[in-house]
Amino acid sequence: MIDTHCHLFLEQFDDDIDEVLERAYAAGVTHILMPAIHFGSLSRMDELEHPHIAFYKMAGIHPTQINKGKKTSEDELLEYCSSEDIVAVGETGLDYYWSDDYKTEQQRSLRIHCKVAKELDKPIVLHNRDSTTDLLDIIQDEQDGSLRGVWHCFNGSVEEGRRTLDLGLHLGIGGIFTFKNAGVDKTVAQLPLEKMMLETDAPYLAPSPKRGKRNEPAFVRFTAERLAEVKECSLNEVLLQTDRTAKQFFDLS
Template sequence: MIETHAHIYDEQFEPERDAMLSRAWQRGIEQIWMPNCDHTTVNGMMQLADKYPGRCLPMMGLHPCYVQADFEKELQLVEDWLGKYPFLAVGEIGLDLFWDKTFRAQQEEAFLIQCGLARQHNLWIDIHSRNAFWETIALIEQFADPALTGIFHCFTGTLEEAQKAIELGFKLGIGGVATFKNGGLDQVLPHVALEQLVLETDSPYLAPVPYRGKRNEPAYLDLVAQRVGDLMQVPKEQVMATTTQTARSLVGPKVLSAS
């Protein structure tokens, strides 16, 4: 399996990060893809990329929750890094209108700029769109580049939203919410093609049942795969194989050669 979204550099893993990663490898996870947040997360992420080459693969981007009035400085750092390292993707980027809408205009500008950086470097984007799906879609349509692709990370939307994302060439990142009783994905996943999905945990957040409310970790991806298989009425092994192949299809030769 490929874990397509995990913040394994997070301080919550500090006491036993190597043991946590060992559990992931033992569960058959071959790669963990790491989204960046801002300048404060780069060093920890890159240390893991150096320690586990080919297994812990970093992205570079500015997370919408970290967008402030001076976001241009952060974007300059993103641009500088993209010019000197073969990153997996530009991410995680997007809009978050759940907590605070103070910097909504800056979030939108930062997203569009980073879409441009992704195209410039021939990379896909990893999208965060909390309480902002259609607003994010509007920006993608405004950007108007059919070659722009990527993942709607932590997808928890409706069937209509799933179909719109797929129509625009994006994959759906499915995580622990799929295991929640009222998560809503039981009304969506049976009606989309398995080939449109990739698996993630968003560790250390959103742990699947039976660990809900506790710290999440990549080893729990197996539980997500099982739940997706149950909802789509296909064997877990098929879910694992197909989502891994879909994830690999996003990765360019530049990254593969670096790994």
């Protein structure tokens, strides 16, 4: 399994990172992709190692960090993302949940990330909270046929999901998808499996039956098992397809 969105570098894992990685390996996790929250995240990512798990880094500024005064220029982001060990640009996106006072700044940052992703031909990883219309409108505006991206932690409607796919994006399927009252499973059932990738967003949004606990990469299996149920196929089919999609999308070795 490939966990395509995991914040293993955060302090929530400081006390037991070795055990977390051993549980991930035992669950079948072979690759872990780590989106940045800000550029300071990168040095923490470099500290992670495991003999049987491959780690991959992204570079970007999370939209909630924009609210705190973090910012980047196109030149600075380009310099970070040009590194060969950076597989994607992000995470970026929009988040109006905590405050909508920074819409202009967040949207400007998102456009910078889109431009860099296109220039480097690397995928972009999109955070979206209470901002779907603006997010997809900006992606539509920036899409010139070369922008590749994933709506991480997809929780939209069927119509929003179809528009996302029409814009050339993929869907990141994580813990919210497994929540009984969220309704995301009914939406995902109507969208194509080949456009989906598995993720945890650890340490956040642990899937059922671990909801409310600290999330970790091993829990991606619960999401995969639920996806197999929803798509009415075998777990092996889900793992083969989502792994294949993630490897192609992120150009993983």
